[in-house]
Amino acid sequence: MDNAIIIGAGPAGLTAAVTCAEKGLDVVVIDEYMRAGGRLLGQLYEEPNGNWWNGIKESTKLYKKAVDLGVNFHLNTAVNNIENSNGIWTIYTERETFHTPSLLLATGAAEAPVPVPGWTLPGVMSVGAAQVMTNVHRVKPGERGVIIGVNVLSAAIAMELQLAGVEVASLTLPKTNQMTQDAGKPKEVLDSLLHVSHMAPSPFVRYGSKLMKNDFMKKLGVNFYPKKGVKMWDIPIQLRKAVTKIYGEDEVEGVTLATINADGEVVSGSEEHIPVDFVCIAGGLYPLAELAAVAGCPFYLVEELGGYVPLHNERMESPLEGLYVAGNITGIEGAKVAAAQGRTAGLSMAHHAGMDELDGEIKNSIEWTEQTRDNAHIQFHPEIETGRKKILQQWDAYQSNKKRSVVSNSRGGIT
Amino acid sequence: MTRRILDHPILGKMEDNNYVSFTFNQKGYKGLENESLAAALLANGIRTLRHHEESGSPRGIYCNIGHCYECRVSVDGQQGIRACLTPVKEGMTVESDGQLPSSKRR
Numbered sequence: 001m002d003n004a005i006i007i008g009a010g011p012a013g014l015t016a017a018v019t020c021a022e023k024g025l026d027v028v029v030i031d032e033y034m035r036a037g038g039r040l041l042g043q044l045y046e047e048p049n050g051n052w053w054n055g056i057k058e059s060t061k062l063y064k065k066a067v068d069l070g071v072n073f074h075l076n077t078a079v080n081n082i083e084n085s086n087g088i089w090t091i092y093t094e095r096e097t098f099h100t101p102s103l104l105l106a107t108g109a110a111e112a113p114v115p116v117p118g119w120t121l122p123g124v125m126s127v128g129a130a131q132v133m134t135n136v137h138r139v140k141p142g143e144r145g146v147i148i149g150v151n152v153l154s155a156a157i158a159m160e161l162q163l164a165g166v167e168v169a170s171l172t173l174p175k176t177n178q179m180t181q182d183a184g185k186p187k188e189v190l191d192s193l194l195h196v197s198h199m200a201p202s203p204f205v206r207y208g209s210k211l212m213k214n215d216f217m218k219k220l221g222v223n224f225y226p227k228k229g230v231k232m233w234d235i236p237i238q239l240r241k242a243v244t245k246i247y248g249e250d251e252v253e254g255v256t257l258a259t260i261n262a263d264g265e266v267v268s269g270s271e272e273h274i275p276v277d278f279v280c281i282a283g284g285l286y287p288l289a290e291l292a293a294v295a296g297c298p299f300y301l302v303e304e305l306g307g308y309v310p311l312h313n314e315r316m317e318s319p320l321e322g323l324y325v326a327g328n329i330t331g332i333e334g335a336k337v338a339a340a341q342g343r344t345a346g347l348s349m350a351h352h353a354g355m356d357e358l359d360g361e362i363k364n365s366i367e368w369t370e371q372t373r374d375n376a377h378i379q380f381h382p383e384i385e386t387g388r389k390k391i392l393q394q395w396d397a398y399q400s401n402k403k404r405s406v407v408s409n410s411r412g413g414i415t
Numbered sequence: 416m417t418r419r420i421l422d423h424p425i426l427g428k429m430e431d432n433n434y435v436s437f438t439f440n441q442k443g444y445k446g447l448e449n450e451s452l453a454a455a456l457l458a459n460g461i462r463t464l465r466h467h468e469e470s471g472s473p474r475g476i477y478c479n480i481g482h483c484y485e486c487r488v489s490v491d492g493q494q495g496i497r498a499c500l501t502p503v504k505e506g507m508t509v510e511s512d513g514q515l516p517s518s519k520r521r
């Protein structure tokens with residue numbers, strides 16, 4: 001039996017592990033990837049102060065710290081199921097079974113797919129896949145590619161590809177269909193891009209965002225948006241074009257690109273072929289919360305957090321005894337926020353293990369998370385704060401319902 | 416031809432240089448010890464990891480982090496292994512998974 005088990009060795013899980021170990025707990029971390037760091041590994045961008053955020057370095061630092069504190073790592077180990085009985089969590093992996101009274105789920109996020117015709121061809125991959133190949137494995141996803149889907153992540157990764165000498169022929173939209181929905185509409189995309197404009201050296205996007213505060217101006221922005229697109233870091237961003245098809249015999253050979261109107265409809269006869277040897281699809285991120293569902297944790301759909309998230313409070317406690325959540329499983333945000341949440345979870349777990357007088361530290365850690373959120377360089381949803389409030393309201397509602405049902409149940413018992 | 420990014424303006428020079436030998440569909444390749452099979456194969460110019468069980472259409476990696484199961488291969492006789500999560504080791508025998516002889520020939 002271990003005092004604390006953490007599933008996921010991303011920034012949230014690693015920080016929680018360090019925190020628990022510092023408080024004297026025996027900690028086990030389980031991750032299916034072969035290296036600790038989670039999605040932090042592939043991150044690489046320049047911060048406003050001119051420093052480079054190097055995910056590999058940050059991951060190594062956290063991992064070493066955890067190992068030095070005696071944290072036990074089981075990498076290359078996928079967790080298939082978790083179960084609680086009599087206050088003890090059992091964790092089933094491909095290899096061994098683990099037991100603990102205190103379990104943290106820090107499984108992060110996954111990328112939503114966007115099915116574009118031809119997307120199963122070898123050479124088509126998620127934009128995160130290209131990030132990991134390029135920055136972690138140092139293998140080029142290809143020589144020249146197109147990125148389908150314009151959002152914060154794809155814009156950041158386009159730049160990372162270019163930095164590594166991989167040509168990005170275009171950052172563009174998918175053709176609209178039932179599945180792509182807003183991701184294929186220039187107006188909605190422009191809307192979502194306004195809050196990343198500070199990352200863009202392109203004056204059009206930067207100054208444009210201040211101009212386009214209201215819907216009317218945005219519509220104008222799309223209508224006047226040059227057909228050839230604008231360039232960000234020398235990469236053409238084409239919001240007036242969409243990929244209608246990815247083609248190739250046995251592998252990707254190119255994409256068919258067409259001009260679209262402001263509502264995303266293809267202008268017939270405008271199709272052209274762009275030869276590329278890889279294609280990235282950027283469908284956005286959603287919380288990877290399967291294990292919390294398996295455990296029976298209540299879920300809520302909060303758009304601002306990226307999808308369905310397990311119910312939790314500010315202390316990163318779930319309503320299930322001894323079950324904690326931290327990082328992107330609770331909502332899509334950057335690595336620094338995930339790490340801050342991991343610290344809070346670690347402290348809550350130490351508290352659960354019987355350590356007293358942690359309330360002050362927990363409170364500070366919650367405040368630190370909020371500060372980190374306010375100062376975040378990358379934000380995946382402009383209304384993240386609203387989303388955080390919504391889930392806390394759900395928590396309060398759930399707790400008071402529970403109290404009420406306990407009261408009515410006990411009354412029922414008397415009569 | 417090399418698809419590796421040996422020098423990177425921010426990440427610097429690649430430090431690993433411990434190459435190991437493995438086979439994929441009976442052909443010999445070299446990869447860096449402990450890099451993922453998916454990365455090692457791509458560095459050798461190989462994108463197609465298997466053919467779809469029914470349609471026979473070629474498939475390669477999609478997510479590269481273990482979520483989609485598109486990259487299933489057999490490793491040393493064990494089926495259903497995700498190439499993006501499996502570190503390359505000396506002498507590994509890797510084969511395409513779920514590839515029906517008929518779809519292979521066509």
Ligand SMILES: Cc1cc2nc3c(=O)[nH]c(=O)nc-3n(C[C@H](O)[C@H](O)[C@H](O)COP(=O)(O)OP(=O)(O)OC[C@H]3O[C@@H](n4cnc5c(N)ncnc54)[C@H](O)[C@@H]3O)c2cc1C
Nearest residue numbers: 008010011012032038039079107108128327328334335338
């Ligand atoms: C593809 C991708 C790219 C991203 N790129 C960026 C970026 O460039 N910049 C940015 O700020 N944010 C990025 N993010 C957001 C990212 O999620 C956060 O920055 C941060 O890494 C979240 O930390 P975390 O600890 O919550 O989860 P993660 O870092 O995702 O770590 C979760 C870990 O859990 C493991 N895991 C999941 N399920 C299981 C299981 N069943 N069994 C065992 N192990 C499991 C995973 O292998 C992973 O290592 C990206 C997210 C994704 C999915």
Ligand code: FES
Nearest residue numbers: 479481483484499
């Ligand atoms: S590429 Fe998705 S699981 Fe391997």
